[in-house]
Amino acid sequence: MKDIQIGGLVSFTTIDYPGKLAAVLFLVGCPLRCAYCSNPHLIEVGDGPYDPAKVFEWIQARVGKLEAIVFSGGEALMQGDATLNYIKKVRDLGFSIGLHTNGFYPDLLKKAEPWIDWIGLDYKATAARYESLVGNSIAYEQMSKSLDFWISTGKDFEVRITCDPRFITKDDLIEIVDDCANRGVKKIAIQKYQPHFEDEAHTTTAEQREQFFNDDDLRNKINAKFESVIWRE
Protein backbone atom coordinates (compact mmCIF):
# COMPACT_ATOMS: atom_id res chain seq x y z
CA MET A 1 0.00 0.00 0.00
CA LYS A 2 1.23 3.51 -0.81
CA ASP A 3 2.40 5.45 2.23
CA ILE A 4 1.08 8.86 3.15
CA GLN A 5 2.39 11.75 1.03
CA ILE A 6 3.45 14.72 3.15
CA GLY A 7 4.01 18.07 1.46
CA GLY A 8 4.73 20.30 4.44
CA LEU A 9 5.17 20.40 8.20
CA VAL A 10 4.79 23.07 10.88
CA SER A 11 6.74 21.83 13.87
CA PHE A 12 5.10 23.94 16.57
CA THR A 13 1.86 25.91 16.71
CA THR A 14 -0.50 27.15 19.41
CA ILE A 15 -3.29 28.19 17.04
CA ASP A 16 -4.10 25.13 14.94
CA TYR A 17 -5.65 22.92 17.64
CA PRO A 18 -7.71 24.70 20.30
CA GLY A 19 -5.94 24.78 23.66
CA LYS A 20 -3.14 22.37 22.72
CA LEU A 21 0.46 22.64 21.59
CA ALA A 22 0.53 21.02 18.19
CA ALA A 23 2.40 20.26 14.99
CA VAL A 24 0.69 20.30 11.59
CA LEU A 25 1.27 17.94 8.69
CA PHE A 26 0.18 19.20 5.27
CA LEU A 27 -0.80 16.30 3.04
CA VAL A 28 -0.60 16.35 -0.74
CA GLY A 29 -3.72 16.40 -2.93
CA CYS A 30 -7.05 18.23 -2.92
CA PRO A 31 -10.24 17.65 -4.97
CA LEU A 32 -11.09 21.37 -4.94
CA ARG A 33 -9.58 24.37 -6.70
CA CYS A 34 -10.50 27.32 -4.51
CA ALA A 35 -9.89 30.74 -6.01
CA TYR A 36 -8.05 31.84 -2.86
CA CYS A 37 -5.99 28.70 -2.26
CA SER A 38 -2.82 29.55 -0.35
CA ASN A 39 -1.29 26.11 -0.92
CA PRO A 40 -1.47 25.56 -4.71
CA HIS A 41 1.72 23.48 -4.52
CA LEU A 42 -0.20 20.95 -2.38
CA ILE A 43 -3.32 20.43 -4.44
CA GLU A 44 -2.07 18.19 -7.25
CA VAL A 45 -1.92 14.51 -6.31
CA GLY A 46 1.69 13.33 -6.29
CA ASP A 47 4.66 12.39 -4.19
CA GLY A 48 5.38 14.48 -1.11
CA PRO A 49 8.94 15.59 -0.37
CA TYR A 50 8.90 14.30 3.22
CA ASP A 51 9.77 10.73 4.19
CA PRO A 52 6.73 9.53 6.21
CA ALA A 53 8.87 7.16 8.32
CA LYS A 54 11.28 9.95 9.27
CA VAL A 55 8.37 12.28 10.07
CA PHE A 56 6.90 9.54 12.27
CA GLU A 57 10.22 9.21 14.13
CA TRP A 58 10.20 12.98 14.58
CA ILE A 59 6.63 12.78 15.97
CA GLN A 60 7.69 9.97 18.35
CA ALA A 61 10.42 12.26 19.68
CA ARG A 62 7.74 14.94 20.41
CA VAL A 63 5.89 12.73 22.94
CA GLY A 64 5.67 14.76 26.15
CA LYS A 65 6.51 17.98 24.30
CA LEU A 66 3.50 18.37 21.99
CA GLU A 67 -0.12 17.47 22.76
CA ALA A 68 -1.73 17.23 19.32
CA ILE A 69 -0.93 16.48 15.70
CA VAL A 70 -3.12 18.18 13.10
CA PHE A 71 -3.61 16.75 9.62
CA SER A 72 -4.16 19.47 7.05
CA GLY A 73 -3.62 19.91 3.33
CA GLY A 74 -4.57 19.98 0.57
CA GLU A 75 -7.32 17.69 1.82
CA ALA A 76 -5.88 15.14 4.23
CA LEU A 77 -8.68 12.60 3.69
CA MET A 78 -8.03 12.43 -0.06
CA GLN A 79 -5.27 9.88 0.62
CA GLY A 80 -7.84 7.56 2.20
CA ASP A 81 -6.41 4.57 4.06
CA ALA A 82 -2.85 5.91 3.88
CA THR A 83 -3.95 8.91 5.95
CA LEU A 84 -6.11 6.82 8.24
CA ASN A 85 -3.34 4.33 9.01
CA TYR A 86 -0.90 7.11 9.77
CA ILE A 87 -3.45 8.86 12.00
CA LYS A 88 -3.95 5.62 13.96
CA LYS A 89 -0.20 5.22 14.52
CA VAL A 90 0.14 8.82 15.69
CA ARG A 91 -2.85 8.54 18.01
CA ASP A 92 -1.44 5.35 19.53
CA LEU A 93 1.47 7.52 20.73
CA GLY A 94 -1.03 9.44 22.86
CA PHE A 95 -1.50 12.58 20.78
CA SER A 96 -4.87 14.22 20.22
CA ILE A 97 -5.67 14.24 16.51
CA GLY A 98 -6.97 17.30 14.70
CA LEU A 99 -8.16 17.47 11.10
CA HIS A 100 -8.50 20.57 8.95
CA THR A 101 -10.90 19.55 6.22
CA ASN A 102 -12.99 20.93 3.38
CA GLY A 103 -15.56 18.20 4.11
CA PHE A 104 -15.45 16.71 0.63
CA TYR A 105 -15.25 13.11 1.85
CA PRO A 106 -18.08 12.46 4.34
CA ASP A 107 -17.72 8.68 4.07
CA LEU A 108 -13.98 8.81 4.78
CA LEU A 109 -14.65 11.20 7.64
CA LYS A 110 -17.06 8.65 9.12
CA LYS A 111 -14.45 5.93 8.76
CA ALA A 112 -11.72 8.04 10.39
CA GLU A 113 -13.91 9.56 13.10
CA PRO A 114 -13.01 7.14 15.93
CA TRP A 115 -9.40 8.34 15.73
CA ILE A 116 -10.07 12.06 15.33
CA ASP A 117 -10.69 14.30 18.33
CA TRP A 118 -11.40 17.67 16.76
CA ILE A 119 -11.98 19.10 13.27
CA GLY A 120 -11.86 22.53 11.70
CA LEU A 121 -14.36 22.37 8.81
CA ASP A 122 -14.39 24.92 5.97
CA TYR A 123 -17.83 26.23 4.99
CA LYS A 124 -16.68 28.28 2.05
CA ALA A 125 -19.70 30.06 0.56
CA THR A 126 -23.48 29.89 0.24
CA ALA A 127 -24.83 26.83 -1.58
CA ALA A 128 -25.58 29.02 -4.62
CA ARG A 129 -22.01 30.34 -4.91
CA TYR A 130 -20.02 27.33 -3.69
CA GLU A 131 -19.17 25.93 -7.10
CA SER A 132 -17.96 29.27 -8.45
CA LEU A 133 -15.44 29.49 -5.60
CA VAL A 134 -14.23 25.89 -5.38
CA GLY A 135 -14.67 24.67 -8.96
CA ASN A 136 -16.62 21.55 -8.02
CA SER A 137 -20.36 21.00 -8.41
CA ILE A 138 -20.86 18.57 -5.50
CA ALA A 139 -18.58 20.22 -2.94
CA TYR A 140 -21.39 21.97 -1.04
CA GLU A 141 -23.44 18.80 -0.75
CA GLN A 142 -20.41 16.83 0.45
CA MET A 143 -19.42 19.48 2.99
CA SER A 144 -23.00 19.61 4.18
CA LYS A 145 -23.04 15.83 4.81
CA SER A 146 -19.72 16.03 6.65
CA LEU A 147 -20.98 18.87 8.82
CA ASP A 148 -24.18 17.05 9.77
CA PHE A 149 -22.26 13.86 10.46
CA TRP A 150 -19.72 15.57 12.72
CA ILE A 151 -22.48 17.36 14.64
CA SER A 152 -24.09 13.95 15.22
CA THR A 153 -20.89 12.67 16.89
CA GLY A 154 -21.06 15.29 19.65
CA LYS A 155 -17.30 15.85 19.28
CA ASP A 156 -15.69 19.27 19.39
CA PHE A 157 -15.22 21.24 16.16
CA GLU A 158 -15.07 24.66 14.58
CA VAL A 159 -16.67 25.81 11.32
CA ARG A 160 -14.45 28.21 9.40
CA ILE A 161 -15.69 30.80 6.95
CA THR A 162 -13.14 32.76 4.93
CA CYS A 163 -14.62 36.05 3.80
CA ASP A 164 -13.32 36.49 0.28
CA PRO A 165 -15.33 39.49 -1.00
CA ARG A 166 -15.21 38.08 -4.52
CA PHE A 167 -17.41 35.19 -3.34
CA ILE A 168 -19.12 36.31 -0.11
CA THR A 169 -21.26 39.34 0.71
CA LYS A 170 -22.39 40.33 4.18
CA ASP A 171 -25.81 38.87 3.37
CA ASP A 172 -24.14 35.64 2.31
CA LEU A 173 -22.26 35.54 5.59
CA ILE A 174 -25.51 35.90 7.52
CA GLU A 175 -27.07 33.12 5.41
CA ILE A 176 -24.11 30.83 6.18
CA VAL A 177 -24.02 31.51 9.91
CA ASP A 178 -27.82 31.14 10.16
CA ASP A 179 -27.54 27.76 8.47
CA CYS A 180 -24.77 26.78 10.90
CA ALA A 181 -26.75 27.95 13.94
CA ASN A 182 -29.87 26.10 12.74
CA ARG A 183 -27.89 22.89 12.38
CA GLY A 184 -26.53 23.20 15.91
CA VAL A 185 -23.01 24.54 15.32
CA LYS A 186 -21.63 26.11 18.52
CA LYS A 187 -18.23 27.43 17.47
CA ILE A 188 -17.32 29.32 14.33
CA ALA A 189 -14.34 31.28 13.07
CA ILE A 190 -14.78 34.17 10.65
CA GLN A 191 -11.51 34.50 8.76
CA LYS A 192 -10.26 37.47 6.82
CA TYR A 193 -9.35 36.75 3.22
CA GLN A 194 -5.65 37.46 2.81
CA PRO A 195 -4.37 37.61 -0.77
CA HIS A 196 -1.43 35.23 -0.96
CA PHE A 197 -0.06 36.28 -4.31
CA GLU A 198 0.71 39.65 -5.83
CA ASP A 199 -1.79 39.32 -8.69
CA GLU A 200 -4.53 38.30 -6.23
CA ALA A 201 -3.84 41.38 -4.11
CA HIS A 202 -5.02 43.62 -6.94
CA THR A 203 -8.42 41.97 -7.35
CA THR A 204 -9.89 43.29 -4.07
CA THR A 205 -9.31 46.39 -1.96
CA ALA A 206 -8.40 46.43 1.73
CA GLU A 207 -11.78 48.08 2.37
CA GLN A 208 -13.61 45.19 0.69
CA ARG A 209 -11.64 42.65 2.70
CA GLU A 210 -12.21 44.46 5.99
CA GLN A 211 -15.94 45.17 5.56
CA PHE A 212 -16.88 42.01 7.49
CA PHE A 213 -14.68 42.94 10.44
CA ASN A 214 -15.38 46.63 11.03
CA ASP A 215 -19.19 46.38 10.99
CA ASP A 216 -20.22 46.29 14.65
CA ASP A 217 -23.85 45.42 13.88
CA LEU A 218 -22.78 42.41 11.83
CA ARG A 219 -20.33 41.28 14.50
CA ASN A 220 -22.87 41.61 17.30
CA LYS A 221 -25.52 39.78 15.29
CA ILE A 222 -23.16 36.88 14.62
CA ASN A 223 -21.66 36.81 18.12
CA ALA A 224 -25.16 36.41 19.56
CA LYS A 225 -25.81 33.19 17.61
CA PHE A 226 -22.92 31.03 18.93
CA GLU A 227 -21.15 29.89 22.06
CA SER A 228 -17.85 31.00 20.52
CA VAL A 229 -16.99 33.21 17.56
CA ILE A 230 -13.38 33.83 16.63
CA TRP A 231 -12.77 36.83 14.37
CA ARG A 232 -9.51 35.83 12.73
CA GLU A 233 -8.04 38.94 11.09
Ligand code: SF4
Ligand atom coordinates in the same frame (compact mmCIF):
# COMPACT_ATOMS: atom_id res chain seq x y z
S1 SF4 B 1 -9.76 23.16 -0.08
FE1 SF4 B 1 -7.95 24.19 0.74
S2 SF4 B 1 -6.19 23.18 -0.23
FE2 SF4 B 1 -8.02 22.63 -1.41
S3 SF4 B 1 -8.05 24.13 -3.09
FE3 SF4 B 1 -9.36 24.90 -1.42
S4 SF4 B 1 -8.03 26.24 -0.19
FE4 SF4 B 1 -6.69 24.95 -1.50
